[in-house]
Amino acid sequence: EVQLVESGGGLVQPGASLKLSCVASGFTFSDYWMSWVRQTPGKTMEWIGDIKYDGSYTNYAPSLKNRFTISRDNAKSTLYLQMSNVRSEDTATYYCTRGLPGVYWGQGVMVTVSS
Amino acid sequence: DIVLTQAPLSVSVTPGESASISCRSSKSLLSSKGITSLYWYLQKPGKSPQLLIYRMSNLASGVPDRFSGSGSETDFTLKISKVETEDVGVYYCAQFLEYPFTFGSGTKLEIK
Numbered sequence: 001e002v003q004l005v006e007s008g009g010g011l012v013q014p015g016a017s018l019k020l021s022c023v024a025s026g027f028t029f030s031d032y033w034m035s036w037v038r039q040t041p042g043k044t045m046e047w048i049g050d051i052k053y054d055g056s057y058t059n060y061a062p063s064l065k066n067r068f069t070i071s072r073d074n075a076k077s078t079l080y081l082q083m084s085n086v087r088s089e090d091t092a093t094y095y096c097t098r099g100l101p102g103v104y105w106g107q108g109v110m111v112t113v114s115s
Numbered sequence: 116d117i118v119l120t121q122a123p124l125s126v127s128v129t130p131g132e133s134a135s136i137s138c139r140s141s142k143s144l145l146s147s148k149g150i151t152s153l154y155w156y157l158q159k160p161g162k163s164p165q166l167l168i169y170r171m172s173n174l175a176s177g178v179p180d181r182f183s184g185s186g187s188e189t190d191f192t193l194k195i196s197k198v199e200t201e202d203v204g205v206y207y208c209a210q211f212l213e214y215p216f217t218f219g220s221g222t223k224l225e226i227k
Contacts, residue, residue: 043205043221044218044220044221045164045207045209045218045221046218047209047215047216047217047218059214059215060215061215062116062215095163095164100154100211100216101154101156101164101209101211101216102154102166102169102175103165103166103175103176105163105164105165106163107163108163
């Protein structure tokens, strides 16, 4: 059974950094592109970016490219999202997905940016 | 960026009746390979989004055939025939033709 489990969220102050993780199981992680998507409290869905199966290539939403970094550790079957200089508008639930946002999504992890 | 405009914002449906949701793209979603890269999702309350339709008209595995997708290069429709109470939630369209990938703003389906 494919499972994606995000962690690392919580309350963070504006300007701080935060790293989210997504542990994958039930499939060969190193065979798949992976993506991050977020959903704001107002329910807006936003694609953040994705990473090639070997970690050699990434794509980002232009508005997030300078602050967010996606990486992966195939040996640990883990996807990461490094968030820096976070802002209140980064408050959202963050989902990892396998490949294009398709069938497999994690349960999501909440990030709240507030002082 | 490709902008996806969904309508209506919300829809209220009597069980057993049909519902249609529109998604209009600011650009053709037809690729050079003849694939229309428009996807539909349902997010039930408190749950992660689930894929309903991929590549405009293909039903995802396990999705009831009450759901169907259709459209052209820029105008798309999700139809739900014989709506059931379990269909409640927010429906999103999304495009994966080109980066950055984008989502519609969502349509909330409620039961009368």
